[in-house]
Amino acid sequence: MKPALATLLLALLPALATAGERAPKMILGWLETSQFMQSGMRIKTKLDPGARTSSMQATNIEPFTRDGEPWVRFDFTDEDLDSGAERTLRLEAPLVREVDIKRHGAPAVTRPVVAQEICLYHQIYRAEFSLADRGKFNYAILLGRSFLEHVALVDSSETFLSQPDCDGHTAVRNLVQ
Numbered sequence: 055m056k057p058a059l060a061t062l063l064l065a066l067l068p069a070l071a072t073a074g075e076r077a078p079k080m081i082l083g084w085l086e087t088s089q090f091m092q093s094g095m096r097i098k099t100k101l102d103p104g105a106r107t108s109s110m111q112a113t114n115i116e117p118f119t120r121d122g123e124p125w126v127r128f129d130f131t132d133e134d135l136d137s138g139a140e141r142t143l144r145l146e147a148p149l150v151r152e153v154d155i156k157r158h159g160a161p162a163v164t165r166p167v168v169a170q171e172i173c174l175y176h177q178i179y180r181a182e183f184s185l186a187d188r189g190k191f192n193y194a195i196l197l198g199r200s201f202l203e204h205v206a207l208v209d210s211s212e213t214f215l216s217q218p219d220c221d222g223h224t225a226v227r228n229l230v231q
Contacts, residue, residue: 079205080175083212087135088195089220091171091178093143096135096218099174100193101208107153107167108201111194112185115166117149124149126166128185132194145170150230153184169230173220179205180228204229 088099112128119125127146134141147168154162165184172179172195181201188194202208204227209215 082206085213089173089218099195103199105198108198110183111188173218175216
């Protein structure tokens with residue numbers, strides 16, 4: 055066996071030993087493309103292990119009740135990567151919970167949390183997102199470590215290592231607690 059191959063195999067042994075204990079993770083860049091399954095809209099998505107909670111752009115947030123259960127209606131606006139045009143979606147989702155977000159130098163705020171299905175690489179995920187007006191930020195979707203810990207390792211020197219391709223996929227990996 056060549057020395058380089060032997061060294062590589064030895065380096066992989068710890069990972070192979072634990073492979074049966076948990077699903078393998080993708081290596082993704084700090085910026086990737088994801089796709090909303092509900093609308094097919096493809097958008098730039100920031101992967102941020104420094105943020106605990108995933109969040110998404112939301113304005114005109116309106117709580118309401120459907121069949122006795124709390125729901126939320128909101129507008130999501132971002133650039134659709136396929137058309138290059140800004141697009142606004144009016145979305146509705148059951149309220150999963152509310153989360154208190156700590157802010158540096160400002161009081162904490164309470165935000166609604168909803169579940170949405172997104173495609174990242176070749177997998178559909180049902181994940182929780184806190185709703186916030188992210189209009190002053192560069193990216194309308196942020197995937198935090200509560201999502202990433204189950205899915206991917208982030209290479210902070212890379213961007214766009216994957217493209218969403220979930221056409222024909224029906225299996226959804228549920229990350230909603």
